[in-house]
Amino acid sequence: MSITIYDLAKKLNYSPSTISRALNNHKSIGKKTTLNIQKAAKEMGYKPNTQAASLRSKQSKTIGILISRINRPFVSTLISGIEDAARKSGYNVLISQSNDHYKDEITNANTLLQSRVSGLIVSLSMETKNTDHFKEFTDQGIPVVFVDRVPLSFNSYKVIIDNYNSAFQATQHLIEQGCKRIAHFAGSQHLNVYNQRRSGYLDALKHHNIPIDKELIINLKSLSFEEGKIATEKLLKLPLPPDGIFSANDTAALSAITYLKEQQIRIPEDIAIIGFNDDPIASIIEPSLSTVSHPAYKMGELSFQRILEHTTDRTIAGVSEIFVLDTSIIIRKSSKRY
Known part of the structure; x- marks a missing residue:
């Protein structure tokens, strides 16, 4: 070894x-x-590994992709955007998933480095707080682009959406539909996406003079379907259950819809629900799920384009730039009361 x-x-x-x-x-x-x-x-x-170093200096035609879970619709669409753009430019991709584990992310990053990738596109795992394992890439002049889940302190190119404003608008939509006790399914708060979505939710309540009830904020480890069910069950046991739910992803929101229907609770009349990401199933479930669009494919394209621009000029290593893409609120049956 x-x-x-x-x-x-x-x-x-x-x-x-x-x-x-x-x-x-x-x-x-x-x-x-x-x-x-x-x-x-x-x-x-x-x-x-002198062979790898030599091949890197000659610019291999391989891009590394390190993501959380490939079975999430957002992630698979993001990969499609990267792959399609890479193929048009004559590049191959190596895909590795961390399964939202920090240790696996470190191991996979090292593997991609040893595989002579000429650039790396990363969406951080749920557990990642320290990003030192990516410094080896930039130290060797290999450009790193973070997408969606990005570190705040690592100097690199980042492709994101306006999570704060999107969450503000989603919460405000529920308020406009008459909701006064809005729960929030929150993700890991050390990650930019979930921290900003929680901030947008809180500020929307403040803006409309709605008291903040900490019992209505449920922190979920991975925002999984099972966690969504447990969180919804917990909310229904409160002396004053919520009349609205804003979930930081669609998976937990879809779970809430499924569980509430089992309990014969009307959606949106009793509890209105809005998610985030616009997963394909959001438009299929009954009632269809209101959500926030997430331009995953475009984010993938932009990430690769940024890598491509720096395959000869490695100045991206150590340079911090942020590109913010627009989103929109998609109103469907799960939240539309009027």
Whole structure:
């Protein structure tokens, strides 16, 4: 089994980027630290992947895609946008999923790096709080583009939507339909998308002078179908159940519709519901689900185009730019009372 810079980093208690710089005699690393790391690397039998480095310098025609779960409609559409754009430009893609686990994301990132990708497109896992494992790419001049779930502190190109305003508009729609006790299914708050959607929800309530009830905000680990059912069941047990639900994704919202129908609760008369993403099933379920459009395909296209622009000029590595795409509220039966 070959020794990687990640093995060295773990053994020596340095970040992978520090190990990489020291092995390449980068001036940003002190002489003593460089010598210690190089000595340890030699003792552990580390050998640099010179073939991969050579191929990267010649610009391989492969783009890495690291996403959360490939079976989510938003993610599969995002991948389609990347793949179609890549194919037109003569590029191949390598797809890897973290299943929303931080450790798997690190492992997969390392695998894609060793696979000689010339660029990387990433949507972070639910668990990811530290993004140091992507520094190795930018240290080697490999452009990294984050899409949808993006880190706030990592300097790179980012393709996102206006999650705050979209959530504000979705919540306001429920208010306009007469809802006064609106629950929110929230995702992991360290991620930009769910934090901003929660902020938009809260500010919409404040804007309309509706008291904020913390019991109506349910934090879900993965916003799964099962979690949506449990959350809806919990809400119905409250002394004053909600008359509206804004879910940070469609999956949990669809689960709420299914469970409420089983309980013979009318939608939207008793509880109005709106989701987020506009998954294909949203227009098929009865009643059809109101939601927020999410231009996943366009986001994929833009992500690849940004990589393509920097296959010769690697200035994207270390440069922070944000591209924000528009969304729209899609009103269907689940929330339309008037």
